[in-house]
Amino acid sequence: xxxxxxxxxxxxxxxxxxxxxxxxxxxxxxxxxxxxxxxxxxxxxxxxxxxxxxxxxxxxxxxxxxxxxxxxxxxxxxxxxxxxxxxxxxxxxxxxxxxxxxxxxxxxxxxxxxxxxxxxxxxxxxxxxxxxxxxxxxxxxxxxxxxxxxxxxxxxxxxxxxxxxxxxxxxxxxxxxxxxxxxxxxxxxxxxxxxxxxxxxxxxxxxxxxxxxxxxxxxxxxxxxxxxxxxxxxxxxxxxxxxxxxxxxxxxxxxxxxxxxxxxxxxxxxxxxxxxxxxxxxxxx
Amino acid sequence: xxxxxxxxxxxxxxxxxxxxxxxxxxxxxxxxxxxxxxxxxxxxxxxxxxxxxxxxxxxxxxxxxxxxxxxxxxxxxxxxxxxxxxxxxxxxxxxxxxxxxxxxxxxxxxxxxxxxxxxxxxxxxxxxxxxxxxxxxxxxxxxxxxxxxxxxxxxxxxxxxxxxxxxxxxxxxxxxxxxxxxxxxxxxxxxxxxxxxxxxxxxxxxxxxxxxxxxxxxxxxxxxxxxxxxxxxxxxxxxxxxxxxxxxxxxxxxxxxxxxxxxxxxxx
Numbered sequence: 001x002x003x004x005x006x007x008x009x010x011x012x013x014x015x016x017x018x019x020x021x022x023x024x025x026x027x028x029x030x031x032x033x034x035x036x037x038x039x040x041x042x043x044x045x046x047x048x049x050x051x052x053x054x055x056x057x058x059x060x061x062x063x064x065x066x067x068x069x070x071x072x073x074x075x076x077x078x079x080x081x082x083x084x085x086x087x088x089x090x091x092x093x094x095x096x097x098x099x100x101x102x103x104x105x106x107x108x109x110x111x112x113x114x115x116x117x118x119x120x121x122x123x124x125x126x127x128x129x130x131x132x133x134x135x136x137x138x139x140x141x142x143x144x145x146x147x148x149x150x151x152x153x154x155x156x157x158x159x160x161x162x163x164x165x166x167x168x169x170x171x172x173x174x175x176x177x178x179x180x181x182x183x184x185x186x187x188x189x190x191x192x193x194x195x196x197x198x199x200x201x202x203x204x205x206x207x208x209x210x211x212x213x214x215x216x217x218x219x220x221x222x223x224x225x226x227x228x229x230x231x232x233x234x235x236x237x238x239x240x241x242x243x244x245x246x247x248x249x250x251x252x253x254x255x256x257x258x259x260x261x262x263x264x265x266x267x268x269x270x271x272x273x274x275x276x277x278x279x280x281x282x283x284x285x
Numbered sequence: 286x287x288x289x290x291x292x293x294x295x296x297x298x299x300x301x302x303x304x305x306x307x308x309x310x311x312x313x314x315x316x317x318x319x320x321x322x323x324x325x326x327x328x329x330x331x332x333x334x335x336x337x338x339x340x341x342x343x344x345x346x347x348x349x350x351x352x353x354x355x356x357x358x359x360x361x362x363x364x365x366x367x368x369x370x371x372x373x374x375x376x377x378x379x380x381x382x383x384x385x386x387x388x389x390x391x392x393x394x395x396x397x398x399x400x401x402x403x404x405x406x407x408x409x410x411x412x413x414x415x416x417x418x419x420x421x422x423x424x425x426x427x428x429x430x431x432x433x434x435x436x437x438x439x440x441x442x443x444x445x446x447x448x449x450x451x452x453x454x455x456x457x458x459x460x461x462x463x464x465x466x467x468x469x470x471x472x473x474x475x476x477x478x479x480x481x482x483x484x485x486x487x488x489x490x491x492x493x494x495x496x497x498x499x500x501x502x503x504x505x506x507x508x509x510x511x512x513x514x515x516x517x518x519x520x521x522x523x524x525x526x527x528x529x530x531x532x533x534x535x536x537x538x539x540x541x542x543x544x545x546x547x548x549x550x551x552x553x
Contacts, residue, residue, distance in 0.1 A: 017296055017297055051465070054469060056465045056468060056469060083471055085469075086469070087465075087466070087469040089462060089465070089466045089469075092466065094459075094462075094463070094492055094495075094496055095462075095463050095466040095467065095488075095492050096492065097487065097488045097489075097491035097492050098488075107467075107470055107471075107472075107488065108470035108471055111470060111471030111472060111473070112471050143495075157470060158469075158470065161470065161471070
């Protein structure tokens with residue numbers, strides 16, 4: 001149960017003066033049940049890489065397998081395999097088109113060939129997952145909603161397809177802190193409830209440290225680092241710097257506090273963990 | 286996919302031809318087209334071909350690429366040639382079968398006419414290959430300026446062209462993104478009859494229109510915020526200026542026209 005890239009190269013506009021290599025020799029396996037954060041500076045190839053995971057882009061060289069089915073081959077299962085991978089693009093609210101929230105969320109499940117009852121069931125569940133009341137919103141026009149709500153509709157549209165792998169390309173871009181928190185809370189709930197794989201593309205080291213259990217660092221169209229948040233953020237600071245990235249603010253804060261004499265344990269990454277550790281050291285509860 | 290479409294056919298470079306002022310290139314192309322139609326005899330055509338070849342080489346464009354630009358119009362070129370071959374009038378009959386008659390004059394005319402078309406296409410491709418669309422629009426605006434007096438809105442026309450050109454790649458990118466997003470949701474754009482296909486395009490067209498209107502709105506606000514009031518009294522960031530290279534180019538094209546005139550009216 002995995003998605004596998006084998007020595008994937010990808011070049012945009014091959015054979016023209018605007019030719020640009022976006023991926024070179026990328027190999028990796030993403031298993032079901034993993035929460036992978038993909039980080040890297042702008043133009044490092046993050047978005048290009050994740051678009052290979054569901055066959056939206058075809059590699060110039062190399063192979064892509066979804067559950068051992070070669071996407072470039074002739075296996076009749078290819079279409080079904082691609083539909084196991086859900087993808088939420090950057091600013092997904094820009095792809096909303098239907099007259100009602102229900103119709104828009106139902107688009108994916110219908111394309112997947114579900115029956116009308118199943119579709120309704122999935123739409124209800126998906127709306128519930130993103131925290132939108134079915135009775136209030138299902139019949140409303142998505143274009144009358146706020147930006148944050150439209151994004152929830154768009155994410156629900158992908159979740160309703162019941163993907164085994166969910167790719168999220170900067171799902172929190174342009175949202176206020178409250179809406180960000182809410183979106184991630186839902187994603188974590190989904191991850192824990194369905195044991196699917198989540199692939200999160202993000203610019204925020206804090207998000208990566210807080211939610212992921214595996215981190216991929218891309219730099220100059222290659223995979224620079226691949227490991228747990230602990231390994232990457234605590235032991236590879238110099239490499240991250242060179243890739244124009246940094247360690248999370250929580251890790252920087254812990255370092256400053258330790259230097260200032262506070263006896264905090266090593267290996268603290270997330271905000272809740274840091275807060276708990278400080279409280280413990282200072283004897284607060 | 287869609288992102289692979291290049292706009293116009295600008296091929297960045299640094300050759301003499303690239304550096305010419307766009308006005309020189311536009312006027313030069315027009316004058317050369319007149320020169321093409323002055324050609325009557327073999328010497329004239331050979332000279333024109335040599336000149337076009339020299340211009341292509343001077344532009345340092347891949348020669349194969351320039352010639353590939355003939356492909357979309359290959360049908361018309363071949364048709365022109367065929368029509369002249371079989372329908373041409375003339376005395377010296379080479380071949381005759383029912384109503385088809387190939388004459389020496391028809392043959393010569395066919396070759397000449399299609400050669401004219403080829404030269405015309407090649408020289409205008411060099412213009413679009415070596416001039417970016419934005420610079421080209423600047424050139425057109427500047428050339429249209431004198432006609433402002435008779436009511437031609439030169440600046441507004443050029444601004445509209447520039448904006449349209451500026452947004453074509455953006456909208457192509459947007460279309461590409463929406464198509465990908467809907468494909469990821471299982472949309473199918475290839476199967477079904479025509480009506481079905483048109484209906485399948487709605488999930489792409491609606492978001493695309495919404496985003497085009499949004500962008501137009503944002504652009505209008507941004508332009509107004511920077512006090513855009515139309516062309517009146519407007520200065521430009523990149524002033525077009527003729528250099529000695531442009532003078533040389535104009536002298537060259539006038540010489541070419543003079544040679545063509547001599548060949549036409551006082552043949553050797």
